Amino acid sequence: MISISRTRAWRLERCTTFKIRLGTTQVRRQSSQIILQLDGRTRLSSFWTYRSAPDITGEGTNDDGQSLLLKGGFIAQEASGYFHFLPFGLRVQDKLSAIIDVHMRSIGASKLALSSLTSQSLWLQSGRLTQPLEAGNHELLAVRDRKDSSMLLAPTHEEVITNFLKPHITSHRDLPVRLYQTTRKYRDELRPRQGLLRTKEFLMKDLYTFDADVESAMETYGAVLGAYHALFKQLGLSYLTAVADSGSIGGTHNHEFHYASLLGEDIVWSCNSCGSAYNEEVLPAVTETSASPSCLKCENKLISNSTIEVAHTFFLSTRYSVPLGLTYQTATPGQAPVPVQMGCYGIGVSRIIAAIASKMAAPTGRRKPRVGLRWPVCVAPFEVLVIPKEEGSAETVYDTIAQSGADVVMDDGPEEFMRKLQHADLIGYPVVVICGKEKAEIRARGIETPVVYVEESVVAETVQRVLEELRAVKHDELSN
Amino acid sequence: MISISRTRAWRLERCTTFKIRLGTTQVRRQSSQIILQLDGRTRLSSFWTYRSAPDITGEGTNDDGQSLLLKGGFIAQEASGYFHFLPFGLRVQDKLSAIIDVHMRSIGASKLALSSLTSQSLWLQSGRLTQPLEAGNHELLAVRDRKDSSMLLAPTHEEVITNFLKPHITSHRDLPVRLYQTTRKYRDELRPRQGLLRTKEFLMKDLYTFDADVESAMETYGAVLGAYHALFKQLGLSYLTAVADSGSIGGTHNHEFHYASLLGEDIVWSCNSCGSAYNEEVLPAVTETSASPSCLKCENKLISNSTIEVAHTFFLSTRYSVPLGLTYQTATPGQAPVPVQMGCYGIGVSRIIAAIASKMAAPTGRRKPRVGLRWPVCVAPFEVLVIPKEEGSAETVYDTIAQSGADVVMDDGPEEFMRKLQHADLIGYPVVVICGKEKAEIRARGIETPVVYVEESVVAETVQRVLEELRAVKHDELSN
Numbered sequence: 001m002i003s004i005s006r007t008r009a010w011r012l013e014r015c016t017t018f019k020i021r022l023g024t025t026q027v028r029r030q031s032s033q034i035i036l037q038l039d040g041r042t043r044l045s046s047f048w049t050y051r052s053a054p055d056i057t058g059e060g061t062n063d064d065g066q067s068l069l070l071k072g073g074f075i076a077q078e079a080s081g082y083f084h085f086l087p088f089g090l091r092v093q094d095k096l097s098a099i100i101d102v103h104m105r106s107i108g109a110s111k112l113a114l115s116s117l118t119s120q121s122l123w124l125q126s127g128r129l130t131q132p133l134e135a136g137n138h139e140l141l142a143v144r145d146r147k148d149s150s151m152l153l154a155p156t157h158e159e160v161i162t163n164f165l166k167p168h169i170t171s172h173r174d175l176p177v178r179l180y181q182t183t184r185k186y187r188d189e190l191r192p193r194q195g196l197l198r199t200k201e202f203l204m205k206d207l208y209t210f211d212a213d214v215e216s217a218m219e220t221y222g223a224v225l226g227a228y229h230a231l232f233k234q235l236g237l238s239y240l241t242a243v244a245d246s247g248s249i250g251g252t253h254n255h256e257f258h259y260a261s262l263l264g265e266d267i268v269w270s271c272n273s274c275g276s277a278y279n280e281e282v283l284p285a286v287t288e289t290s291a292s293p294s295c296l297k298c299e300n301k302l303i304s305n306s307t308i309e310v311a312h313t314f315f316l317s318t319r320y321s322v323p324l325g326l327t328y329q330t331a332t333p334g335q336a337p338v339p340v341q342m343g344c345y346g347i348g349v350s351r352i353i354a355a356i357a358s359k360m361a362a363p364t365g366r367r368k369p370r371v372g373l374r375w376p377v378c379v380a381p382f383e384v385l386v387i388p389k390e391e392g393s394a395e396t397v398y399d400t401i402a403q404s405g406a407d408v409v410m411d412d413g414p415e416e417f418m419r420k421l422q423h424a425d426l427i428g429y430p431v432v433v434i435c436g437k438e439k440a441e442i443r444a445r446g447i448e449t450p451v452v453y454v455e456e457s458v459v460a461e462t463v464q465r466v467l468e469e470l471r472a473v474k475h476d477e478l479s480n
Numbered sequence: 481m482i483s484i485s486r487t488r489a490w491r492l493e494r495c496t497t498f499k500i501r502l503g504t505t506q507v508r509r510q511s512s513q514i515i516l517q518l519d520g521r522t523r524l525s526s527f528w529t530y531r532s533a534p535d536i537t538g539e540g541t542n543d544d545g546q547s548l549l550l551k552g553g554f555i556a557q558e559a560s561g562y563f564h565f566l567p568f569g570l571r572v573q574d575k576l577s578a579i580i581d582v583h584m585r586s587i588g589a590s591k592l593a594l595s596s597l598t599s600q601s602l603w604l605q606s607g608r609l610t611q612p613l614e615a616g617n618h619e620l621l622a623v624r625d626r627k628d629s630s631m632l633l634a635p636t637h638e639e640v641i642t643n644f645l646k647p648h649i650t651s652h653r654d655l656p657v658r659l660y661q662t663t664r665k666y667r668d669e670l671r672p673r674q675g676l677l678r679t680k681e682f683l684m685k686d687l688y689t690f691d692a693d694v695e696s697a698m699e700t701y702g703a704v705l706g707a708y709h710a711l712f713k714q715l716g717l718s719y720l721t722a723v724a725d726s727g728s729i730g731g732t733h734n735h736e737f738h739y740a741s742l743l744g745e746d747i748v749w750s751c752n753s754c755g756s757a758y759n760e761e762v763l764p765a766v767t768e769t770s771a772s773p774s775c776l777k778c779e780n781k782l783i784s785n786s787t788i789e790v791a792h793t794f795f796l797s798t799r800y801s802v803p804l805g806l807t808y809q810t811a812t813p814g815q816a817p818v819p820v821q822m823g824c825y826g827i828g829v830s831r832i833i834a835a836i837a838s839k840m841a842a843p844t845g846r847r848k849p850r851v852g853l854r855w856p857v858c859v860a861p862f863e864v865l866v867i868p869k870e871e872g873s874a875e876t877v878y879d880t881i882a883q884s885g886a887d888v889v890m891d892d893g894p895e896e897f898m899r900k901l902q903h904a905d906l907i908g909y910p911v912v913v914i915c916g917k918e919k920a921e922i923r924a925r926g927i928e929t930p931v932v933y934v935e936e937s938v939v940a941e942t943v944q945r946v947l948e949e950l951r952a953v954k955h956d957e958l959s960n
Contacts, residue, residue, distance in 0.1 A: 038588045046588035048592075079599050082595040107518065116681065118559075141625060149560075178528070
């Protein structure tokens with residue numbers, strides 16, 4: 001190997017015509033107005049977004065939440081069914097993904113990232129495809145490369161991961177296995193609609209589990225259900241867990257997690273008496289004219305809810321391990337290899353963002369349209385916004401809040417104060433700190449004292465207390 | 481909106497048949513052997529990987545680094561040109577992406593995530609496509625959906641981002657803009673080869689910059705070059721910065737960043753005297769028989785280096801803003817709109833991982849094949865591995881190291897001690913701590929004292945000191 005000494009490499013660097021910049025940098029226009037202030041603080045002047053959105057068009061603008069995501073610069077539509085995540089939206093998505101990681105780690109699941117493209121032959125082997133894909137006639141997006149390989153953009157990865165694990169799961173000692181990823185998935189929706197709710201490209205967390213027998217697969221199923229409940233509790237919006245059809249396998253190992261929403265396209269029937277909830281397909285046929293169905297547990301009349309499905313847990317048994325040949329040697333010598341018991345567990349990451357935006361959009365009054373989003377602290381693009389009102393103190397206030405560990409941004413743009421407040425309402429920061437000459441005003445909606453005025457010296461601790469209070473809020477009960 | 485109270489939602493949760501598990505969980509086989517120990521510590525028994533790799537096949541196995549990435553469970557091949565990132569590999573990739581984020585933030589660039597699919601019509605408009613794609617006859621992967629829209633899996637996003645910004649950049653007050661993403665890109669390689677170095681799907685950081693005039697575009701160019709140098713210095717491997725062809729635009733605003741490697745498919749000519757380096761295309765034609773070309777600066781004879789290109793910086797001028805109509809109103813009233821000055825700046829994230837693996841693979845002796853990888857501390861899958869040798873103290877040692885802020889994992893698997901050491905050599909942890917009965921042995925290759933024995937009470941501080949020492953190592957000068 002050719003050895004190039006570091007000294008020489010450094011010489012190469014020094015001879016570039018451009019100086020390496022360290023520390024504070026200011027990019028000025030000819031008018032000397034500072035347009036990029038780079039001092040380590042997060043400033044809206046350099047964090048790219050827009051203040052006045054151009055005309056918002058695209059799918060889903062009938063939904064307040066979706067319109068506000070577009071207007072606030074969280075997402076933008078590229079084509080029917082395809083969305084970009086802009087800086088604000090990507091921060092929400094990254095925070096939600098990180099929270100999901102914590103809950104997946106809590107059950108010992110390891111994270112990987114499978115290729116987005118996969119060969120059609122595995123799908124023919126599993127039987128999910130019965131014949132090779134023709135372009136454009138299926139829910140799957142087919143990709144044909146120059147070697148005429150038949151690939152597809154995967155909507156889920158059961159086949160791929162089952163096939164991948166074959167050389168790695170051969171003995172009972174190799175089990176259990178819990179593997180997940182949070183990656184872009186693809187589905188050729190016939191009619192993309194409702195913004196992020198029904199798209200052709202979407203971010204999904206998919207966990208696949210592999211166990212030696214049904215008993216341990218059920219233990220795994222329970223652990224994942226527990227992790228899902230912990231996740232949805234942390235997000236702070238009420239949700240429904242519905243029993244769904246398990247097909248020919250039987251038993252209660254198919255659950256769906258739903259957010260109630262008038263915009264939802266799913267129906268969940270819930271029981272006020274025993275708290276059970278059901279996907280329509282597990283109930284006797286419901287017709288327009290028939291009475292409400294009864295609870296399968298307590299026979300109480302069920303109530304219908306329009307919902308958005310945001311997650312599911314599903315015991316697969318040997319649905320994929322048998323056709324793809326994922327078997328293992330048991331501890332009993334001489335016994336023939338046994339197929340692995342599998343489960344798959346999805347969370348619609350971009351769907352949750354759309355559902356939260358829709359449910360938490362802040363009303364300003366009964367007849368006025370909604371003017372802003374509102375985020376649970378844990379997924380807010382920033383937890384705290386600092387707005388300078390008088391010159392001077394905002395940077396100190398920003399620094400003390402940042403040092404206390406909060407995720408803070410400063411609105412140092414050239415806009416007028418009132419426009420900054422309106423923009424803050426649109427974005428939906430949990431806490432807004434307005435730095436006046438003598439005191440700081442701390443605003444947070446949905447808690448007992450939504451506005452307090454404090455001395456600069458106690459701003460950081462007050463903000464931390466308010467954030468703590470907000471984290472405990474039951475968001476669905478907010479009204480102002 | 482239907483109101484479902486949280487109390488009711490919680491009741492729903494309680495009635496699930498599975499208990500929510502919190503705190504320490506142990507999943508046992510019937511033999512009572514603990515197979516999943518979930519106590520918040522990162523343990524190799526639950527972090528999924530394999531100890532004995534199945535036969536390694538696939539592209540690039542002639543390269544030690546690539547073979548070791550496959551053998552160590554960092555990556556796996558799905559199909560020709562497509563790789564999965566397994567848990568170890570994903571950790572390296574995530575750490576590298578996070579470091580890139582820091583350097584992008586240092587120049588005020590904001591992160592977004594553009595859709596992977598884009599319409600072919602924009603490419604026809606920019607002139608990069610001269611006619612609609614037929615499947616399989618081009619470097620681009622075409623996707624045809626059920627509505628017969630002509631989409632493609634984007635290799636880069638100049639067209640998309642230029643088009644997206646049109647409503648947002650209309651005035652000189654909207655500039656400058658610096659936007660980047662780190663996402664999967666696609667290219668239909670005719671001959672995928674050398675593992676992660678030349679694939680059809682790859683992770684790339686792409687930054688796009690937008691300035692009002694050439695002068696500020698050059699200021700931006702310099703800032704990005706500075707950030708790239710800071711990144712490559714942090715990675716700690718020597719690199720070459722070569723001047724490349726700027727086409728008809730002229731000037732020094734096209735640079736490539738290369739790692740010297742015998743496996744590289746690029747050639748960079750470097751000057752021992754003045755430190756300049758050049759891509760072949762900027763030099764007079766070099767033939768097999770002709771003498772070495774001369775330095776364009778000092779006329780010294782140049783030396784040829786086989787290299788791997790891992791990043792580039794390129795001033796685009798108005799290449800895309802003119803055909804796609806991205807113009808802005810200057811500060812001068814009455815002046816016609818002016819096209820925006822653009823730049824594009826790529827970093828091959830998966831390429832850097834392959835290059836580091838290849839360059840840092842640890843030799844055990846002259847004639848023996850390489851047995852292990854070696855990672856710079858900043859991108860190592862874990863910084864520290866703790867191996868228990870005698871029962872008892874390993875968890876305390878793990879905890880003190882974790883509390884000191886290091887990224888640590890414990891090898892608590894059932895394997896024999898020697899096999900754990902071999903596995904540690906393969907993975908390439910910067911620091912290995914072996915917990916004996918009385919003292920802990922701390923191993924790190926490439927520093928002055930590669931093995932030290934310390935009391936348990938000072939393990940954490942010693943590990944921190946060793947990590948600090950390793951961070952300052954010039955990795956290319958390692959020999960053992």
